[in-house]
Amino acid sequence: MTANHDPYALAPFRAEFRDAQTEKAFLKHVEQGTARHLKIALAIWAGMVLLFGSLDYGDLGLTDGFYTLMTMRVLQAVAIACLIVWVYRRPNLASWSLPLTLAEILGFPLMFVIFFIRPDIAAWNVGVICIILISIYVFVPNRLMYNNLVALFGLVGTLVSLGIRGSELATLLPLSVVMCLPIVTGYVASRRLQLVQRQEFSLLQEVNRSNQELCDEIERRKSLEAELQRQATTDPLTGLSNRRQYEMLFRRERERCARQGGSMVLGIADLDHFKQINDTHGHDLGDQALKHVASIFLESLRHSDVVGRFGGEEFILLLPDTQMDQAKVVVERLREQLAGTPLGAESLSIPLTATFAITPVRVDDDTIEDIIRRADKGLYQGKREGRNRVVVAA
Numbered sequence: 001m002t003a004n005h006d007p008y009a010l011a012p013f014r015a016e017f018r019d020a021q022t023e024k025a026f027l028k029h030v031e032q033g034t035a036r037h038l039k040i041a042l043a044i045w046a047g048m049v050l051l052f053g054s055l056d057y058g059d060l061g062l063t064d065g066f067y068t069l070m071t072m073r074v075l076q077a078v079a080i081a082c083l084i085v086w087v088y089r090r091p092n093l094a095s096w097s098l099p100l101t102l103a104e105i106l107g108f109p110l111m112f113v114i115f116f117i118r119p120d121i122a123a124w125n126v127g128v129i130c131i132i133l134i135s136i137y138v139f140v141p142n143r144l145m146y147n148n149l150v151a152l153f154g155l156v157g158t159l160v161s162l163g164i165r166g167s168e169l170a171t172l173l174p175l176s177v178v179m180c181l182p183i184v185t186g187y188v189a190s191r192r193l194q195l196v197q198r199q200e201f202s203l204l205q206e207v208n209r210s211n212q213e214l215c216d217e218i219e220r221r222k223s224l225e226a227e228l229q230r231q232a233t234t235d236p237l238t239g240l241s242n243r244r245q246y247e248m249l250f251r252r253e254r255e256r257c258a259r260q261g262g263s264m265v266l267g268i269a270d271l272d273h274f275k276q277i278n279d280t281h282g283h284d285l286g287d288q289a290l291k292h293v294a295s296i297f298l299e300s301l302r303h304s305d306v307v308g309r310f311g312g313e314e315f316i317l318l319l320p321d322t323q324m325d326q327a328k329v330v331v332e333r334l335r336e337q338l339a340g341t342p343l344g345a346e347s348l349s350i351p352l353t354a355t356f357a358i359t360p361v362r363v364d365d366d367t368i369e370d371i372i373r374r375a376d377k378g379l380y381q382g383k384r385e386g387r388n389r390v391v392v393a394a
């Protein structure tokens with residue numbers, strides 16, 4: 001495929017897409033409509049074939065000629081009915097042109113035979129053939145080149161039949177010009193229709209492509225926005241809420257608890273001897289330890305609780321809808337869980353403990369800093385008293 005390949009370029013004479021894949025996609029797109037057209041055209045064809053039998057009867061009576069013509073008409077009508085059923089079951093046949101072309105070509109001999117059995121209505125027969133020629137173009141769309149082939153067969157067959165019947169060249173020449181008129185008219189009308197249909201299809205594809213691009217762009221922006229939001233609200237190392245986020249959540253939860261008459265507890269956790277872990281095992285393992293602690297806190301607490309990273313090895317816990325005695329039990333359990341889950345890394349098992357302080361959020365606390373300051377005092381007390389404990393800072 002070249003750089004400037006246009007998949008929607010049209011071949012003006014065939015009135016089809018130059019690109020075979022695009023043409024295939026178009027035919028698939030119009031398959032149901034094409035099949036419907038074809039079934040209607042075939043039904044009209046079969047009806048006309050049988051209807052003209054009544055004229056044969058009127059003119060010929062029950063003669064051999066009538067029986068021959070009627071047998072051909074009935075056989076043809078049955079063949080057309082089979083074709084309708086076939087197209088009904090497999091609509092893609094309407095665009096799959098070769099069998100259809102053969103069926104159309106096989107329909108013509110009946111018209112040619114009439115010249116021999118009913119020479120008296122030769123002029124009528126030529127008229128009917130002209131109508132058939134134009135109908136092929138109008139009613140059987142999207143197969144222009146095959147229609148040209150069928151029309152040529154009809155034209156040549158008619159002239160040859162009349163020639164055999166003894167018509168002069170002087171008659172046949174103007175007749176061929178007259179018969180070319182419906183062919184040219186049908187070709188031009190059908191070509192225009194095919195081009196317009198394909199231009200519409202190209203536009204539709206373009207619109208679909210633009211829509212898809214737009215949807216992709218919206219998706220990309222949404223995920224970018226979500227990522228930015230995540231980065232703006234979480235601590236990059238542990239994934240916990242950062243200061244901005246937990247302060248916002250604190251305000252929201254405090255207001256909600258106040259509205260609903262619930263109480264809220266704030267806790268601080270500070271890892272014990274964390275400097276020693278960093279110094280002994282390195283900063284990377286220190287980072288791993290922080291992530292380990294964060295995941296234990298997140299797993300152990302309720303979804304409605306908030307865990308934030310307060311500073312280096314300090315964490316903040318917000319427990320909405322919780323009384324102090326309940327908070328004491330919850331945080332004690334958290335302490336035990338942390339102490340009982342050492343960090344396993346490179347065949348090492350590093351015990352981790354933390355000192356916790358909890359304090360109630362009071363109505364007269366102005367800011368979160370006031371509450372943290374109170375909890376901090378409890379934390380110092382806990383560190384002084386030997387670490388790995390929960391202190392209530394009332």
Ligand SMILES: Nc1nc2c(ncn2[C@@H]2O[C@H](COP(=O)(O)OP(=O)(O)OP(=O)(O)O)[C@@H](O)[C@H]2O)c(=O)[nH]1
Pocket residue numbers: 237270271272273274275276278282283284285286287290311312313383387
């Ligand atoms: N690996 C790592 N270490 C950090 C990070 N933030 C702070 N630290 C370290 O955490 C340690 C905190 O040490 P200290 O404040 O003395 O506290 P501690 O050693 O835990 O002692 P106590 O709190 O008294 O039990 C320091 O060594 C900091 O460098 C971090 O993001 N990653």
